[in-house]
Amino acid sequence: MAGELGHIALILALMVALVQGILPLVGAARRIQPWIALAPSAAFGQALLVAFAFGCLMYGHITSDFSIVNVAENSNTLKPMLYKVTGLWGNHEGSLLLWILILSLFGAAVALFGNNLPATLKARVLSIQALIGVGFLAFILFTSNPFLRVLPPPLEGRGLNPLLQDPGLAFHPPFLYLGYVGFSVAFAFAVAALIEGRVDPAWARWVRPWTLAAWCFLTIGIALGSWWAYYELGWGGWWFWDPVENASFMPWLAGTALLHSAIVVEKRDTLKSWTVLLAILTFSLSLLGTFLVRSGVLNSVHAFATDPTRGVFILIFLGIVVGGSLALYAFRAPALQAVGVFAPLSREGALVLNNLLFAVAAAAVLLGTLYPLAVDAISGAKVSVGPQYFNTVFVPLMVPLLAAVVVGPMLAWKRGDLGAALQRLLPAMAAVIVILLVGLWLLDGKTMLALLGLALGIWLAVGAACEWALRVKLFAASPAESFRRARGLPRAAWGMTVAHFGVGLLVLGITVSSTWQVEVQRVIKPGDTVAVGPVSYRFTGVSPVKGPNYTALQGRFEVIRNGEVTEVMTPAQRRYQQPPMETTEAAIHPSPAADLYAVLGEGDAERGWAVRLYWKPMVSWIWLGALIMACGGFLSLSDRRHRVGAPARRTAAVPAAAE
Structure with missing residues (x-):
C-alpha cells in the first residue's frame, strides 16, 4: 500500500x-x-x-x-x-x-x-x-x-x-545533490531577473546566500566523494579525473566564479550580464552532470547504468532548459548595462581575473570530459583523456588564480595600489621566500614544481592571516582595540579569511602528498618486513573473518617505528554473497603528519600475498582544507547581511583596510 x-x-x-x-x-x-x-x-x-x-x-x-x-x-x-x-x-x-x-x-x-x-x-x-x-x-x-x-x-x-x-556513501550523495540542486535557485533568480529585465545590487544580495549555501554543500559533497574513493576503492589516490568526478567539479568551478562575481554586482553594480550568465551556466553544468551519470554513456564506478531512453529524456530536458535560458539571455542581456566603472588594477579587476580563470578551467575540464564521448558518437573510435591532460591544462590556470586570491582583498574598490597591497603582504612574502630558500637547499631539481606548490600554499594561508590581521589592526593597535575590532568584524569577513586559509591547507596537502608519497608493491609471506618511507610493515599473516553480510580474508600488519610496534593494520578482501562480488578493504591509519595505507591483494600461504603499502605525508590536509573552506562559507552565510530577507544591522562601522 x-x-x-x-x-x-x-x-x-x-x-x-x-x-x-x-x-x-x-x-x-x-x-x-x-x-x-x-x-x-x-x-x-x-x-x-x-x-x-x-x-x-x-x-x-x-x-x-x-x-x-x-x-x-x-x-x-x-x-x-x-x-x-x-x-x-x-x-x-x-x-x-x-x-x-x-x-x-x-x-x-x-x-x-x-x-x-x-x-x-x-x-x-x-x-x-x-x-x-x-x-x-x-x-x-x-x-x-x-x-x-x-x-x-x-x-x-x-x-x-x-x-x-559504506558510511561515506550515506552522506556523499545528499551533500552532492544539495550542491547540484542548490544552484537551481541561482538559476531561477537569473531567469526571473531576465524576465523582469532588472539586475541590480539588491538582486545580487538576494541570490548570494543561495549560491553560497549550494557552494558549501557541493564542496563537502566532492570532499566526501574523494575521501570515499581514497579509502574504499583501494586505489591509493584521492582524485582520478574520472568523468563523473568532473561532472561535479565543473559546476563547483563555475559556482565559485558566480559567488565572487555576485560580490561585484552587489558592491559596484557592474558585471551584471556576466553574473547572470554564470548563474545559468552553473546550473546547466549540474544538469549536464545528471545526464552523464544517468544516460549510460559513461562506464564509471560512480555512474548509474541506465537504458538509452532515460538518456534521451534528460538530453531533451537539458536542451530545453539550457537552450531556453540562453535564448532569453541573448534577448535580454543587452539591456543589462553596467553602472560602475573600475580600473583594471582594483578589487573588481582581481575578481574579474578570478572569474576568467575559473571559467577557462571549467571549460578545459568540460572539453576533456566530453571530447572522448563526442569522438565515440561521431566515429566510433575510443579515445581516452587521462590525468596528464587535466594536470597539464588545469595546474597552469590555478597558479595565477591562487596567487591573485591573496592580493585581491588588499586592493581598494574602483582603483587599487598594487605596491601598497604587496606591502601589506610582507609577512606572506617573507614566509614564501623562506620556503623557497629551504626548498632549494634541501630539494633537488626534480621537485621544483612541488616547491612552487609549497610556496603557493604558504602564500594563501599566511596571506589570509595577513588580511585578517590588517582588518583588526593586529600589532598596530592595543590588544583591547584589536579584540574589539575582531568582535565587530562581519561574519562574512571571517568566512572569507577561513575559506582562503582552507584553500592554502588544501594546496599544501595536495603538493606534499603527491610529491613525497612512498609506495611499495610486492609479494610477501608471513614474517616478512617491508620498509616504506620512515616506517616498516611486518606481515604476520591472514585469517578468515565473518561480517554481517560477507566473509573476508583479513591480513595483519604491524607498523614498526624506531624498533617498536606502534600500530596494527588489518586490510581485507571481502566476498559478498548477494550480490556476488569481491571488494578490497584498505587499512588506513590517519594522522596529520602522514597516513599509513595497506592493501591486501591475491595470494595464498605458499606463494605469498600481493600487497601495496603506502606512506602518504599530509594527505589528510586535503580533506581538512576542504572542510575548512566549507566552514568558512557557512560562517559567511550566517552573516545577517547575507540572509534573504534579513535587513542589515545598523551598527557603527569598523574601519578596515578591505571590505
Whole structure:
C-alpha cells in the first residue's frame, strides 16, 4: 500500500508543480495578485507531497518490501539497517527521488525565507523552480518509477552494490545533490531577473546566500566523494579525473566564479550580464552532470547504468532548459548595462581575473570530459583523456588564480595600489621566500614544481592571516582595540579569511602528498618486513573473518617505528554473497603528519600475498582544507547581511583596510 500511496503523491506533486509553474508566472506578468500569492502555498504543498513519496520508498527499504522492484533490486534482509536506509539513493530511481526532494525543499525554503523579496520576483523564482521540478517529476514518473511492483515478490532481494555499502556513501550523495540542486535557485533568480529585465545590487544580495549555501554543500559533497574513493576503492589516490568526478567539479568551478562575481554586482553594480550568465551556466553544468551519470554513456564506478531512453529524456530536458535560458539571455542581456566603472588594477579587476580563470578551467575540464564521448558518437573510435591532460591544462590556470586570491582583498574598490597591497603582504612574502630558500637547499631539481606548490600554499594561508590581521589592526593597535575590532568584524569577513586559509591547507596537502608519497608493491609471506618511507610493515599473516553480510580474508600488519610496534593494520578482501562480488578493504591509519595505507591483494600461504603499502605525508590536509573552506562559507552565510530577507544591522562601522 505504501508504494501506491507514494506513486499517487508523485502524480499529485507533478500536478501541483504544473500549477505553480504556470499560474504565478502568468500572474506576475498580468499583475493578478491571487495567482502571484499562490506560489508559496504551492511550493509548500509540492515539498510535502514529494517528502511523503520519499518516506514511502524509505519505508519499503526499511521493511524489505520486495514487492517493490526498487527494493528487490537494491536491498536484502541481510543488509545492515544503515545501508537499507542509504541504499535508497544508491540506485538510479531512489537517487532521482532524492534529487526531486531536495529541489522541492529548496523551493519551499525560498517561499519561507523570501518574504522581503518583491512579490513578482518571488513568484517568478518559484515558478521557474516548479518548471524544473515538472521536468524531473515527469522523468521519474514516465521512465524511472521507483514504485513499480513485481508479483509474486521474490523471497530475497538482490542487494546493494557492496562498494556502496559504506558510511561515506550515506552522506556523499545528499551533500552532492544539495550542491547540484542548490544552484537551481541561482538559476531561477537569473531567469526571473531576465524576465523582469532588472539586475541590480539588491538582486545580487538576494541570490548570494543561495549560491553560497549550494557552494558549501557541493564542496563537502566532492570532499566526501574523494575521501570515499581514497579509502574504499583501494586505489591509493584521492582524485582520478574520472568523468563523473568532473561532472561535479565543473559546476563547483563555475559556482565559485558566480559567488565572487555576485560580490561585484552587489558592491559596484557592474558585471551584471556576466553574473547572470554564470548563474545559468552553473546550473546547466549540474544538469549536464545528471545526464552523464544517468544516460549510460559513461562506464564509471560512480555512474548509474541506465537504458538509452532515460538518456534521451534528460538530453531533451537539458536542451530545453539550457537552450531556453540562453535564448532569453541573448534577448535580454543587452539591456543589462553596467553602472560602475573600475580600473583594471582594483578589487573588481582581481575578481574579474578570478572569474576568467575559473571559467577557462571549467571549460578545459568540460572539453576533456566530453571530447572522448563526442569522438565515440561521431566515429566510433575510443579515445581516452587521462590525468596528464587535466594536470597539464588545469595546474597552469590555478597558479595565477591562487596567487591573485591573496592580493585581491588588499586592493581598494574602483582603483587599487598594487605596491601598497604587496606591502601589506610582507609577512606572506617573507614566509614564501623562506620556503623557497629551504626548498632549494634541501630539494633537488626534480621537485621544483612541488616547491612552487609549497610556496603557493604558504602564500594563501599566511596571506589570509595577513588580511585578517590588517582588518583588526593586529600589532598596530592595543590588544583591547584589536579584540574589539575582531568582535565587530562581519561574519562574512571571517568566512572569507577561513575559506582562503582552507584553500592554502588544501594546496599544501595536495603538493606534499603527491610529491613525497612512498609506495611499495610486492609479494610477501608471513614474517616478512617491508620498509616504506620512515616506517616498516611486518606481515604476520591472514585469517578468515565473518561480517554481517560477507566473509573476508583479513591480513595483519604491524607498523614498526624506531624498533617498536606502534600500530596494527588489518586490510581485507571481502566476498559478498548477494550480490556476488569481491571488494578490497584498505587499512588506513590517519594522522596529520602522514597516513599509513595497506592493501591486501591475491595470494595464498605458499606463494605469498600481493600487497601495496603506502606512506602518504599530509594527505589528510586535503580533506581538512576542504572542510575548512566549507566552514568558512557557512560562517559567511550566517552573516545577517547575507540572509534573504534579513535587513542589515545598523551598527557603527569598523574601519578596515578591505571590505
